[in-house]
Amino acid sequence: MATYRITFARSGASIEAPDDLPVLLAAERAGYVMASSCRNGTCRTCLRQLSAGAVGYRIEWPGLSADEKRDGWFLPCVAYPRSDLTIA
């Protein structure tokens, strides 16, 4: 298991996150509240944008368009860190 650093650009806060835990859950375990609802990649309530780093998914195609993914948008409830991340 790898551990990555997730930085929240707006607040400057950062947390350590294992690669086997969705970003949303890692943030919650660290006491950082992020918006969420369905927690399964369909409602888009948790939608955030990366300014740096990469995430991966275990589901075939989470509720994002190809353009959104290219522009760094991701769904923290189902996205796993694959590098250090900076969330815009």
Ligand code: FES
């Ligand atoms: S909480 Fe619904 S898509 Fe993430």
